[in-house]
Amino acid sequence: MGKVTLRNLSLSIGPERVLDDLNLTVEQGELLVLLGPSGCGKSTLLQAIAGLTGISGGQVLIDGRDMAGVDPGRRGIGMVFQSYALYPQMSVRGNLRFALKNAGLPRAEIAARVDRVAAMLQLDGVMARKPSALSGGQRQRVAIGRALVRDAGLLLLDEPLSNLDARLRNDLRAEIRRLHDATGRTMIHVTHDQVEALGLADRIAVMQGGRIVQVDTPERIYRQPDTLFVAQFIGAPGIxxxxxxxxxxxxxxxxxxxxxxxxxxxxxxxxxxxxxxxxxxxxxxxxxxxxxxxxxxxxxxxxxxxxxxxxxxxxxxxxxxxxxxxxxxxxxxxxxxxxxxxxxxxxxxxxxxxxx
Amino acid sequence: MIIVEHPESHAGRGWRLGRVVVHVTLAVVCLFYLLPLYVMVVTALKPMAEIRAGHLLALPAAPTLAPWAAAWSTACTGLSCDGLAPGFWNSVRILVPSVLLSVAIASLNGYVLAFWRMRGSQVLFAVLIFGAFIPYQVLLYPMVMLLRGLGIYGDLTGLVLVHVLLGLPILTLLFRNFFAGLPPDLIHAARIDGAGFWGVFLRVLMPLSAPVCAVALMLQVTGIWNDFLFGIVFARPETYPMTVQLNNIVNATQGVRLYNVDMAATLLTGLVPLMVYVVAGRLFLRGLLSGAVRG
The missing domain is CATH 2.40.50.140 (Nucleic acid-binding proteins)
Structure with a gap:
């Protein structure tokens, strides 16, 4: 579950090619980080995989199935957003069970799944609270929980840590890695932070101007960058x-x-x-x-x-x-x-x- | 309520003088607006004998509710003597469906225009905005023909249709702008969570829309209740709304002019929009204060 294949994926907005002939395979259970500067198309690519934006050419395949015309809710994915995007009018519990209610699961199963995810993310104590009464770290954990609760094979994370302060960012980064190892889900994690990418990824796909310029392990991305761009983008202080x-x-x-x-x-x-x-x-x-x-x-x-x-x-x-x-x-x-x-x-x- | 405390450092001499001028000006403006209301209320509580004595500003010596009862149920329009009551119920029958329909349709329109980009949606939006600025007089005659063609000219249904149609442009604009101001990720999250077209609208967006709904309600209730033009053009005597009925009572020129009844009738007619401001105004404020969408 959760294998993603992109074939010649392109997306143009007007005359601009936002995604340009991308080919990429994310293996089942892999944690792949999409890394690149602002405007390189990495978030757009994530939205294209999720089906939140249309594509101009090529294919997105999840578990070998062409996703053309498949609703975001039916692609077997969970997604975490940079702005958390929690439903403000619902409690934490309401946020976590929204997707399960939409899927029409029986009450008992919904409760069991929500409780399991809440325990995994230490949200037990705040289940009745509204998102506005939570701290930034708690909100992001709820957002992660909302993506996990569906038992989707593929998790898409769109810069989930960039609104948090540095300490919290490190904690949650470790937590994301731990969740990945514990649940075995495929994860695609978008970030512009190379430290985050190096510390988190099984493999990193570096993007530049709508293209993927190198896909490799963090070690090889750092030691054997294919291009000057990758060499300059990775490493602090720079090369x-x-x-x-x-x-x-x-x-x-x-x-x-x-x-x-x-x-x-x-x-x-x-x-x-x-x-x-x-x-x-x-x-x-x-x-x-x-x-x-x-x-x-x-x-x-x-x-x-x-x-x-x-x-x-x-x-x-x-x-x-x-x-x-x-x-x-x-x-x-x-x-x-x-x-x-x-x-x-x-x-x-x-x-x-x-x-x- | 938010109470703003003034920093001490501002408490200089010139500043204090400025405050005095502001407060005096406000008090005078308040008086200017409240005085006619005062005259209306005391006149409506006086028997005719007292009014003829001529002390306009005097408090009623023998307060009576008889003019209110008369205004409600026995005042004459020249044709009949049923008071305002039939007009009131006509207005309610016009108001409730008009408001509910126009808010329901406009919120749906706004949702579609804000989130579901389709071919021509921009053009449609431009046309809608233009529609909000068309003077009503231009529409009167074509509307009469349209309603006659539909066979509902003079019916309450026809009047409801007119109010719904003419309320839609501004309300759609209101809802579209509110929805467009929400973070797009909220809708993305809902779609990932498997909510469809109606799920996103009814379970994610509408629960967040209390403030904008309050604004829409205030606009529509006061606008439709206070409408006189459409009432007199599109209704018959049996279907006249309260405003038209009020006009007919006040302007009936037979016998003695009953100032106290006229005043009571006017106040009764104004009561509904007043209540809407009190009730929805609070809702509106609460919505504004608690509407932390980002969070």
Missing amino acids: NLVPGQVLRDDDGWAVATDLGRIGLDGPPRAPGQVQLGLRPEHFVTDTQPRPGAIRAQVDRVEPLGADTYLHVTAAAQRLVVRALSGRDIPAPGATVYLSPDPAQALLFDAQTGRRM
Whole structure:
């Protein structure tokens, strides 16, 4: 139950292609996160899967069945909205049982299902309250409960955490993962928050301008982004990009950049202009000169708890690097020496933006 | 009730003077509006002898309800002497179906126009708005022909039809705008939860519509009850609404002019819209204050 297949899915509003020839399979029981910036079409895609918006071309299949012309209420889905969208005039209990009443289930079964979901989400104490008397976290739990109570095989979550404060967001993120593992439902979770995506997903589908640009595990999305866009969108602080030219000299393959010669582990697929991508943790940072290290000046120190990041300038290039923990943190104005790890470096074709 | 406390920092001299001017102005305006009402009420409670004595503002020396009883059941229109009562019941028979039908149809119209985009819905909406601004005089003659064609000219049914039709544009606009202001996700959630066209309307939207229904009720009840034009054009003497009946009583020019009966009749006629303001006005306020839709 809950397998979703998109075939050449397109959606145009006027002349604008909001969804452009999407192909995607979400396996049964998988938690897939749709990740992308505002306006990339990820929420629209979710609505298209739910049947809340029409599509211009292609197919949405749920469990192998074409959903064309099938009502949202008959697609076997539950959905959670960013704005909660609870029925304000109904109590929590009324909200939870609305779908079951519409489905015409017997009274006893409705009560049993509602109680089970309420227990699962710790809503027992607030069942008689109206949504306006609940906190933000409780409201979102009711919204999740309303989606769960139908025993639908597929759960669609449209930025369910973005209206909550940071702490609550972390709690509910863990809860969503726990519910997923406990119930085994297929979930499609939309977010623009890459931390949320990396922490939650089995697989992430990164969207850009109405297209899916990469579908992969969080690990691979982070370490092996297919395109410059994905590399830049994932990671905080963001990846450092340095323009350069691939060359071969006596010491092997390398990239010539403003920072100097940066050696490569193996031969690149093609020579030419490239963007060299180095994440903040791909540098070894030292306060003493080392052979081959890049000299840089610290502009700003950004302590983020577990890690401290240094904003530095090296040969007119601005970079963000991670300071090694357990060592003295350099002060602004200090000189540091950076040694990039060539094994970690990502090479992108400067023309196409694709990884080489 | 919301009580707004004035911050202390504003309590300067100029500010206090300003308040005095505002309050005095308000008091004068109140007096201006209340004085005629006062005169009506005391006159309606006086016997004719007292009125002829000429003290317009004096309180009644011997208060009596006889003029009210006369206005209700025995005042003459020149044709008959049944008082306002037949007109009252005609008005009720016109009002109740007109209000219920127009609010029911307009809320449904508003729902469809707000959420179910169909071909031509924008055009339809534009036409409806235009309909709200057509002067009634233009419609009178065509309406007479239409009702005659339908064979209900002079019937209460005809009058109800006219009121429903002419109330629809503004009420539809009212409901559409209210529904369009609700979060679309609410309707999305209801559709996912398996509610159909009627389920969304009756079980999700209408329970949220108390404030807008109160506004619609106030508009329609006062508008239809106070209507004189359609009553006199589309009704017969047996089907005259209360306003027309009142006019006929007050303007009947035989014998002595009974000011106290006229005043009592006028007050009786105005009682229904007044009550609507009191009752629905509260509902309206409560709806506004508790209508936290986001939540």
